């Protein structure tokens with residue numbers, strides 16, 4: 616007797632070191648967590664900090680607010696646990712690089728993981744906002760960006776002209792949930808400039824997004840940067856998030872989204 620094939624269950628824990636294969640082709644994975652920032656138990660903080668390297672720990676210790684320290688600990692622990700799941704290297708022993716496409720320097724800018732012989736086992740990007748930390752994974756060679764916005768009160772009048780193209784602002788005006796739509800548009804744009812690695816050195820108003828089918832959207836970027844193709848991430852009603860990849864046409868697969876506990 617044969618049994619029907621069931622879809623793979625969505626496993627809501629970060630896999631053990633070496634137990635997870637990097638996404639292939641157009642697949643995208645989203646791993647996220649809601650963190651009680653500012654109120655983590657000390658033993659949880661110690662556990663998360665044990666995943667980091669000295670440079671990151673020192674950077675996080677310099678944050679003045681407990682919320683920022685907890686958010687940083689959670690985000691970078693999640694990032695390193697996932698990279699450990701793909702590579703088998705313990706989280707704290709991973710050597711991450713960073714490259715700033717704007718000034719050409721290493722040491723700041725978009726983070727990446729590369730082995731000593733120059734192989735990238737997986738592409739990764741990270742975002743954190745309010746209580747939410749999120750990590751996106753993609754196949755080696757994919758230029759990937761992710762952005763999340765949560766718990767923000769925004770003075771749109773002050774920010775409108777630096778973020779939105781006129782047609783984007785007009786589209787949000789008529790939207791039933793205007794506030795969420797604006798944050799989502801912002802997240803789309805930021806994920807696009809994070810995919811290219813330029814970050815906010817590319818003015819967001821010059822990154823113009825357009826809805827496509829389903830969760831998909833595209834973003835045209837200044838000449839020489841290319842086109843971003845993205846997907847909205849429906850994580851929770853109070854969270855606006857998007858993931859983007861740089862590609863001249865077409866779309867990535869619909870992202871596989873997993874919420875995981877932190878600690």
Ligand SMILES: CC(C)(COP(=O)(O)OP(=O)(O)OC[C@H]1O[C@@H](n2cnc3c(N)ncnc32)[C@H](O)[C@@H]1OP(=O)(O)O)[C@@H](O)C(=O)NCCC(=O)NCCS
Nearest residue numbers: 715717718724725726741742743762809812813814815816
């Ligand atoms: C990167 C940037 C868009 C992040 O914006 P944000 O909304 O504050 O933060 P997010 O939580 O979404 O993302 C932060 C993470 O993005 C990643 N990141 C940093 N620079 C990046 C870049 N250029 N491209 C993609 N990802 C980047 C890091 O993992 C960072 O984590 P950390 O802040 O804990 O180190 C913004 O800080 C930026 O553009 N900075 C650089 C500006 C610049 O280029 N200056 C020129 C320097 S020469």
